[in-house]
Amino acid sequence: MLNSSGPKHSPGGHHCKTCARPSPEQPITPGYPPAVLCLRWGSVPEEVALFHLRQPSAPQRDSAAGQSQCHSVVLIIHSGLLLRPHENAGSCLATVLYRRTKSPPVVNIKCMQTKDQKQIQEEDNRLYQKIRHQTKPIIGNNIPDSYGHIEPALEPAWALAVTGSSYMMWEKSTESLGYFLAQVKSVKQWVNDFIEFDYTVLLHEVPTQEIISCHMRLTWLPGHPLKVKYFCASENQGLEDGSGMESGSAAGILHGRGANF
Amino acid sequence: MTQIQKSNSELVTQHYLGKTTENRTMYYLQISQPSDKIKKIIWMDCGIHAREWISPAFCQWFVKEILQNYKSDPKIRRFLQNLDLYILPVLNIDGYIYSWEKDRLWRKNRSPHMNGTCYGTDLNRNFNSSWGSIGVSYNCSSEIFCGSGPESEPETRAVAQFIKNKSSDILCYLTIHSYGQYILTPYGSTTKPPSNNEELVGQHIHLLQAVTCGTSLFTLLPFLQRKMAAAALMGKYGTSYKVGATSLILYSNSGSSRDWAHTIGIPFSYTFELRDKGTHGFVLPPDQIQHTCEETMLAVTAIIDYVDRKYFPGGAVMLTASSLGLSLCLSVILTWNVS
Numbered sequence: 002m003l004n005s006s007g008p009k010h011s012p013g014g015h016h017c018k019t020c021a022r023p024s025p026e027q028p029i030t031p032g033y034p035p036a037v038l039c040l041r042w043g044s045v046p047e048e049v050a051l052f053h054l055r056q057p058s059a060p061q062r063d064s065a066a067g068q069s070q071c072h073s074v075v076l077i078i079h080s081g082l083l084l085r086p087h088e089n090a091g092s093c094l095a096t097v098l099y100r101r102t103k104s105p106p107v108v109n110i111k112c113m114q115t116k117d118q119k120q121i122q123e124e125d126n127r128l129y130q131k132i133r134h135q136t137k138p139i140i141g142n143n144i145p146d147s148y149g150h151i152e153p154a155l156e157p158a159w160a161l162a163v164t165g166s167s168y169m170m171w172e173k174s175t176e177s178l179g180y181f182l183a184q185v186k187s188v189k190q191w192v193n194d195f196i197e198f199d200y201t202v203l204l205h206e207v208p209t210q211e212i213i214s215c216h217m218r219l220t221w222l223p224g225h226p227l228k229v230k231y232f233c234a235s236e237n238q239g240l241e242d243g244s245g246m247e248s249g250s251a252a253g254i255l256h257g258r259g260a261n262f
Numbered sequence: 263m264t265q266i267q268k269s270n271s272e273l274v275t276q277h278y279l280g281k282t283t284e285n286r287t288m289y290y291l292q293i294s295q296p297s298d299k300i301k302k303i304i305w306m307d308c309g310i311h312a313r314e315w316i317s318p319a320f321c322q323w324f325v326k327e328i329l330q331n332y333k334s335d336p337k338i339r340r341f342l343q344n345l346d347l348y349i350l351p352v353l354n355i356d357g358y359i360y361s362w363e364k365d366r367l368w369r370k371n372r373s374p375h376m377n378g379t380c381y382g383t384d385l386n387r388n389f390n391s392s393w394g395s396i397g398v399s400y401n402c403s404s405e406i407f408c409g410s411g412p413e414s415e416p417e418t419r420a421v422a423q424f425i426k427n428k429s430s431d432i433l434c435y436l437t438i439h440s441y442g443q444y445i446l447t448p449y450g451s452t453t454k455p456p457s458n459n460e461e462l463v464g465q466h467i468h469l470l471q472a473v474t475c476g477t478s479l480f481t482l483l484p485f486l487q488r489k490m491a492a493a494a495l496m497g498k499y500g501t502s503y504k505v506g507a508t509s510l511i512l513y514s515n516s517g518s519s520r521d522w523a524h525t526i527g528i529p530f531s532y533t534f535e536l537r538d539k540g541t542h543g544f545v546l547p548p549d550q551i552q553h554t555c556e557e558t559m560l561a562v563t564a565i566i567d568y569v570d571r572k573y574f575p576g577g578a579v580m581l582t583a584s585s586l587g588l589s590l591c592l593s594v595i596l597t598w599n600v601s
Contacts, residue, residue: 147545149545149550184545205367205543209406210406211405
């Protein structure tokens with residue numbers, strides 16, 4: 002099931018290949034769900050199996066000086082999170098190599114898609130139509146609510162929030178800090194040609210156990226990469242209410258880092 | 263709880279444990295089969311962290327299951343002959359109520375600090391086990407604030423004093439959390455294993471697959487106990503739990519109740535982290551509550567049963583170190599993981 006070209010042995014006993022970041026040929030859009038959720042320790046969705054391949058350098062915390070810390074993970078990608086739970090769109094094998102320097106880790110990812118592109122596109126389109134055909138712009142709070150319940154009308158907005166948050170969590174997570182999406186505090190839809198949402202999401206940070214509030218602007222058209230701009234409050238500081246922002250533009254009005262992916 | 267005691271008064275009694283910061287009364291339930299025998303004790307607490315709502319739900323489920331089935335279920339009947347069950351359904355009452363009314367993701371208790379400008383100590387960093395050494399903050403604004411000193415919090419003191427008094431009779435300490443799907447053993451503050459680690463953890467044997475009919479696990483080798491619990495759990499709905507020492511598979515922390523219970527001499531001390539693995543996290547959907555409780559029930563009763571048979575041998579089935587009898591209901595694939 003996995004790509005057969007596995008990591009090579011290196012003289013130092015490390016089983017990690019140095020490689021480029023995920024290539025543009027592997028775009029991640031809703032419908033081809035959040036692979037990025039899987040790539041960091043701690044940011045693992047429910048049904049992902051996490052295996053550390055047996056190797057001398059993992060998962061000890063005290064690697065010899067000058068050597069890098071290597072993690073290998075197996076990822077299983079889920080499709081259309083809520084719209085069709087438990088369906089796999091594919092699986093990936095990634096190695097994540099943390100160097101002693103402060104630079105971001107080197108990620109090597111190989112994916113096997115089990116759904117074909119056409120199927121994924123169809124699901125994307127269905128999601129798009131479902132959102133477009135709402136009679137009113139989507140607005141909501143506390144998704145899921147305190148009891149874990151999600152209003153059916155808010156499910157598409159939640160699914161997109163999960164995907165967008167996964168990008169944020171990828172960016173934010175480090176070798177020692179991981180994240181999960183704890184709750185969507187608020188969602189507001191901007192009505193224009195795109196699917197565009199403003200979110201306040203709450204991230205659960207481990208192992209600090211902090212709840213981090215982030216503002217996320219998400220823009221999407223099927224067939225295009227998801228656009229995510231975000232800004233997270235620093236610790237112990239509330240985020241200001243974003244209701245004063247201009248309406249409906251995908252142009253960057255948030256100062257945080259943004260991404261197409 | 264009062265109602266439970268009333269309708270099952272021959273088996274259950276409610277007892278005063280202490281008071282919370284906001285002066286609420288903490289009660290535990292004692293489930294005890296009347297008899298002349300001197301019993302040993304299994305302690306279980308839930309709800310030490312306010313936002314982990316599935317945890318108090320499980321304690322309630324557990325009590326309900328025992329009371330509904332103690333007459334008909336031979337396994338329960340057997341261990342109730344020798345063991346009393348002490349259940350604290352909500353340890354952090356103030357925090358729990360705060361999470362209903364004010365902040366769903368609150369974790370700590372509600373003790374005021376800095377003249378009331380900051381609230382809450384992480385009760386699971388407040389116990390006297392390498393207190394304040396690792397995996398904590400000394401800052402009240404942190405979610406892992408360990409308090410002004412070990413056992414600084416009334417909730418911690420209430421539990422610790424009680425358990426200390428009874429420690430020679432307590433065989434097993436269980437504390438229920440969410441989320442993550444783990445069964446964790448001591449220690450969090452060091453990677454040095456406890457003296458009975460082999461028995462707690464299961465020495466390099468991976469149970470890859472187990473189908474259980476519930477009663478058949480006890481013929482396995484003793485050091486599979488914790489793995490047995492995970493296997494029992496998985497047998498129900500296929501939910502996989504990771505098992506291991508906290509400092510190795512999760513992260514380092516100090517002052518946890520589980521570590522403390524073990525250091526004062528309670529041989530079997532486990533933290534359960536229930537569903538899920540992060541998709542919903544603390545806000546687990548209602549349709550998963552029952553399944554989570556059912557599968558956890560199997561794991562907890564597997565542990566209780568093991569403890570019962572270890573300390574009260576006799577009767578039809580003898581658990582011996584070399585016994586590898588597998589019943590028809592159980593199919594297990596064992597592999598040696600040589601590391």
